[in-house]
Amino acid sequence: MNFSFLTKYWQFYLIGAKNTILLAVLAVAFGTTIGITLALMKLSKRAPLRFVATAYIEFIRGTPLLVQLFIIYYGLQAIGIRFPDSPWISAAIGMNFSDFMSGVITLGINSGAYVGEIFRAGIQAVDKGQMEAARSLGMPHGMAMREIIIPQAIRNILPALGNEFIVVIKESSIVSIIGIADLMYKADTIRGNTFQPFEPLLVAALIYFLMTFPLSKLLAHVERRMRAGD
């Protein structure tokens, strides 16, 4: 084992980790937005909305993330759809913004399907009497959802949602394939530069673990405290 490459390349890891976190945070934010929308559609009275949401969720969950990434990255470009490039933002994040957005959007679209199911289950787990009480006071359906149902649903699903965040951090490594300079990409660059096949990736794995492990500990803590509050 020879880790001397770290003295020369440690900054690669730092930048890669920063980009991975940025990617995961944006993807989760985007995915959560999609997820809430999908959950509300799936619980809607209107059959077409339910159908679209169900089809989306089933299709996304039933196809590989890598295929989805290639469809978004290569496929959409081929038919003339391209995410707007911004030299200013590209410079700020040290990555090609258009490529970066392909990654964020793919991960968000993918995660949204899973988050949608998490939200749907969380909303359905809220006691039916809660909606009835809210409606009996004269609250419109939307207000009852916002004020009464969704806050309780979020409490129910916080652990599952946190877990999804961890999954996204790990799965985001796949975007290295389209050249987004995330942690995986940087580790692979070091591997190529140093001709060391093993140690650079070992360090990357350790950094991924250092991101996900405290997060899962934090989640367990939050979960325990929430249960104590009930």
Place this chain on the structure above:
Amino acid sequence: MIKTLDLRKSFGKLPVLNGITNEFAKGEVSVIIGPSGSGKSTFLRCLNLLEAPTSGTVIFEGVDITKAGHDLDLHRRKMGMVFQLFNLFPHMTVLENVTLAPRKLRGLSVEESKDAAMVLLRRVGLEEKAAAYPSQLSGGQKQRIAIVRALAMQPDVMLFDEPTSALDPEMVGEVLDVMKNLAAEGMTMIVVTHEMRFAREVGTRVLFMDEGLIAEEGPPEKLFGSPENPRTREFLRKVL
């Protein structure tokens, strides 16, 4: 105040209400009694359309609320409802439970809604619980808060769906006392209950439901004293 015309409800193929025509007048305390499965709760829940009737009409304050095309929420604000299982909002304090709807729907300020809530909480003897969460309250306290929450909307009528059925026996009294006071103040009330003493003492009118119909109704002394319907007699013999 509330009138129903040939109100019917079935769950799938199971008929629950078989055409109820009745009228609840202002200031009346109507108590609905009857065996389980007779449709009492369903009937009550049809009055504010928490349960959509299969057919028939509900007229509230002169308006047919079963007809499409008007804002049901506005009418519901005038009909308070108290549930068997309280249905307090567990993620909010008692004060937030009581003030949420008045703030959002009646346009009260935080201060106004709080003052009004404290007056009501004091009336049920729970002002010191304003900052507590529902999980910290006993069943009787929860139900008293649920009554206050409904009252905070200043309803014209209060619907009670078996308000004491989920309570430990020693807590039934405190909830019934609140309801008695409410009746004494002249609130229009429709109460589904198994508390025969309450029906007799507080009710101005008792309705006996059986198989989705109102089999018999009258003032409590009449209905309990000399019931005419054999089904009423049989039921009263069992519960009294």
